[in-house]
Amino acid sequence: MSVRLVITDAMWARIEPLMPVDPVRGRRWADHRRTLEAIAWKYRTCSPWRTPPPELGPFQTAHKRLIRWAVDGTWKRILTAVLAAADANGEVGWTVSVDSTVCRAHQHAAGARKKGAADRSEPDDHALGCSRGRLSTKVxxxxxxxxxxxxxxxxxxxxxxxxxxxxxxxxxRVPRASLGRTRTRPQTLLADRAYSSRAIRGHLRRRGIRAVMPQPTDQIGHRLRQGRAGGRPPTFDAETYKQRNAVERCINRIKQWRGLAMRTDKLAIAYQAALHLVATLIWARR
Known part of the structure; x- marks a missing residue:
C-alpha cells in the first residue's frame, strides 16, 4: 500500500541534526525518520498502535520510542532546539497569545494506574477529568x-x-543561538476574559510584559461599586486584541491531527510528547 508521508526532505534536514545519536553500547537506534513517520501516522489518522503500514516498521519500535523520549525529555529538547533556530532567523513573532482547548478522551484512554510511576513526571489523574463533555483533557x-x-x-x-x-x-523558553540569556518574555501577551485577574495582571506587570485582555462584566461592576477605591480600569487595546485569533488558528492546526483532537493515550506524558512532536513538525515546515 502507498503511505502518505508527513516529513518532507526539507523538514528532515532541520530535524535530523537534533536526533539523539546511537548509544555507545547496545543495539543501534532504528531509522529515526521512519520511526517519526510511524508516530506521525498514528496521530494523524488516530489509528490503533498495532495497525501501522508495513513500510513504517513494527509498532513496538514507534511506541517505545515515544514513551522513552517522553520520560527523558527528548521531545521537549528537540522542540526547544527548533524554536532556537527559528528565533535566530527572526521567524518568531513575539506578540504571544494564550488559550486552551478541550479534547475529548476515547474510552481507550481510561484504565491507567491511579498513581503515576515514581520515575516519571506523570500526574496522578493522568490529565483526565470529567468536564461538560464528559471524559476529556484540556490543552x-x-x-x-x-x-x-x-x-x-x-x-x-x-x-x-x-x-x-x-x-x-x-x-x-527560547535559547539564543549566540551568547545571551534564554528568551522567556514576550513583548505583548493577548488573552481572553478567563485570564483577567489581579494575580495574572500583576505577574505580567512585574515582568514588564504588556497585557492586552478584556475585563469580565462582573469585575467591571465590582470596581465601579467601590468608587474611587476601585482605582482606574486597566488599559485595553482593542485593535491589538484582534491579533488573538492567532492562538485559535494554532489550535485548529493542532486539531487537524485526529489523534490529538481525540485522545486515546492512557498516559499524559505520551499525549504531551505527541503534542511536542506535532509542534516540532509545524515549526520545521516553515
Missing part, C-alpha cells in the same frame, strides 16, 4: 503571531484556564 498553549505553538501544557478537562497560566508562561 493549554501559547502561540506566536504566525501562528505556531511556543509551549503546551495538559491538565484534566475540568481544569480552569487561569491556574495553568504560570505553567504556560514558565514553558516559554
Amino acid at each position: 493549554h498553549l501559547a502561540s506566536d503571531s504566525r501562528p505556531r505553538p511556543l509551549t503546551l501544557h495538559v491538565t484534566a478537562g475540568q481544569a480552569a484556564d487561569a491556574p495553568a497560566f504560570e505553567a504556560i508562561m514558565a514553558g516559554i
Whole structure:
C-alpha cells in the first residue's frame, strides 16, 4: 500500500541534526525518520498502535520510542532546539497569545494506574477529568503571531484556564543561538476574559510584559461599586486584541491531527510528547 508521508526532505534536514545519536553500547537506534513517520501516522489518522503500514516498521519500535523520549525529555529538547533556530532567523513573532482547548478522551484512554510511576513526571489523574463533555483533557498553549505553538501544557478537562497560566508562561523558553540569556518574555501577551485577574495582571506587570485582555462584566461592576477605591480600569487595546485569533488558528492546526483532537493515550506524558512532536513538525515546515 502507498503511505502518505508527513516529513518532507526539507523538514528532515532541520530535524535530523537534533536526533539523539546511537548509544555507545547496545543495539543501534532504528531509522529515526521512519520511526517519526510511524508516530506521525498514528496521530494523524488516530489509528490503533498495532495497525501501522508495513513500510513504517513494527509498532513496538514507534511506541517505545515515544514513551522513552517522553520520560527523558527528548521531545521537549528537540522542540526547544527548533524554536532556537527559528528565533535566530527572526521567524518568531513575539506578540504571544494564550488559550486552551478541550479534547475529548476515547474510552481507550481510561484504565491507567491511579498513581503515576515514581520515575516519571506523570500526574496522578493522568490529565483526565470529567468536564461538560464528559471524559476529556484540556490543552493549554501559547502561540506566536504566525501562528505556531511556543509551549503546551495538559491538565484534566475540568481544569480552569487561569491556574495553568504560570505553567504556560514558565514553558516559554527560547535559547539564543549566540551568547545571551534564554528568551522567556514576550513583548505583548493577548488573552481572553478567563485570564483577567489581579494575580495574572500583576505577574505580567512585574515582568514588564504588556497585557492586552478584556475585563469580565462582573469585575467591571465590582470596581465601579467601590468608587474611587476601585482605582482606574486597566488599559485595553482593542485593535491589538484582534491579533488573538492567532492562538485559535494554532489550535485548529493542532486539531487537524485526529489523534490529538481525540485522545486515546492512557498516559499524559505520551499525549504531551505527541503534542511536542506535532509542534516540532509545524515549526520545521516553515
